Amino acid sequence: MAEEYVVPKVWTWDKDNGGAFANINRPTAGAQSEVELPRGKHPFQLYSLGTPNGVKVTIMFEELLAAGFAGAEYDAWLINIGKGDQFGSGFVALNPNSKIPALLDASGPEEFRVFESGAILVHLAEKFGVFLPTAVKERAECFSWLMWQMGSAPFIGGGFGHFYNYAPIKIEYAINRYAMETKRLFDVANNRLRESRFLAGDDYTIADIAAYTWLGNLYRKEAYGDAGDFLSVDEYESVGRWIGEIDARPAVRRGRLVNSQRGIAERHSAADFDVLDPALLNG
Numbered sequence: 620m621a622e623e624y625v626v627p628k629v630w631t632w633d634k635d636n637g638g639a640f641a642n643i644n645r646p647t648a649g650a651q652s653e654v655e656l657p658r659g660k661h662p663f664q665l666y667s668l669g670t671p672n673g674v675k676v677t678i679m680f681e682e683l684l685a686a687g688f689a690g691a692e693y694d695a696w697l698i699n700i701g702k703g704d705q706f707g708s709g710f711v712a713l714n715p716n717s718k719i720p721a722l723l724d725a726s727g728p729e730e731f732r733v734f735e736s737g738a739i740l741v742h743l744a745e746k747f748g749v750f751l752p753t754a755v756k757e758r759a760e761c762f763s764w765l766m767w768q769m770g771s772a773p774f775i776g777g778g779f780g781h782f783y784n785y786a787p788i789k790i791e792y793a794i795n796r797y798a799m800e801t802k803r804l805f806d807v808a809n810n811r812l813r814e815s816r817f818l819a820g821d822d823y824t825i826a827d828i829a830a831y832t833w834l835g836n837l838y839r840k841e842a843y844g845d846a847g848d849f850l851s852v853d854e855y856e857s858v859g860r861w862i863g864e865i866d867a868r869p870a871v872r873r874g875r876l877v878n879s880q881r882g883i884a885e886r887h888s889a890a891d892f893d894v895l896d897p898a899l900l901n902g
């Protein structure tokens with residue numbers, strides 16, 4: 620393995636490093652422009668994009684609505700992260716980390732923000748009392764799998780996905796390291812799902828919603844070019860069984876289409892889905 624990079628004593632920012640995200644990535648935080656966020660009429664205002672982290676939340680909202688919680692009506696606004704919408708002052712006020720998804724909960728007398736997809740899932744599950752077990756042992760198991768997912772997603776996306784698909788040069792060491800870790804994570808899920816119908820036990824929970832969006836994209840071979848073949852994902856049969864079951868849920872189908880190019884850019888009412896080919900919604 621060739622080593623060409625001579626590490627300087629102090630790191631400095633090379634603005635033009637040529638990477639796929641060079642135009643938006645920077646080593647500083649905070650707003651870069653004054654931009655107010657749009658505001659709809661529903662109790663929840665979601666600012667997001669149809670990525671694996673984004674659709675965790677739209678799936679959750681569609682699940683809540685499908686379960687009959689009318690109070691879970693939401694407006695989903697599009698944040699174009701390629702254009703830098705996440706650095707506008709309105710968005711940064713909701714998420715100082717400048718990443719989608721960000722939620723404004725305006726359902727009560729005092730409105731407040733929630734950021735980080737895992738925190739949003741927990742907040743909504745607690746608020747509506749669903750998709751999060753109440754029994755102490757099952758609840759702990761659900762939180763364990765949810766935190767497992769939140770902690771490991773960057774190894775799949777920022778690690779494997781970045782170096783396999785986006786980096787301007789193919790670095791064997793980096794691809795090997797993150798491919799190994801991504802396969803290990805698939806194996807963790809596969810072992811668990813061999814013994815359990817869902818991650819936290821017999822019931823579908825927010826831990827499944829969180830992990831499904833990431834593992835599902837790779838398993839269906841919809842992420843990072845031909846990465847699914849590269850990682851031989853077909854060998855994880857129990858993950859496949861679990862993904863198939865979740866794929867078939869109507870709320871999941873709808874949630875995956877929100878803030879997305881193959882679905883609807885924004886969602887302000889259930890009728891917004893009517894413009895889509897029914898095959899997308901019904902499978």
Ligand SMILES: N[C@@H](CCC(=O)N[C@@H](CS)C(=O)NCC(=O)O)C(=O)O
Pocket residue numbers: 643644670671672673700705717718719720734735736737
């Ligand atoms: N841990 C965060 C990660 C969110 C995240 O990485 N969002 C990405 C899109 S999937 C993003 O907004 N990236 C924009 C940027 O990095 O500037 C979560 O789960 O909410």
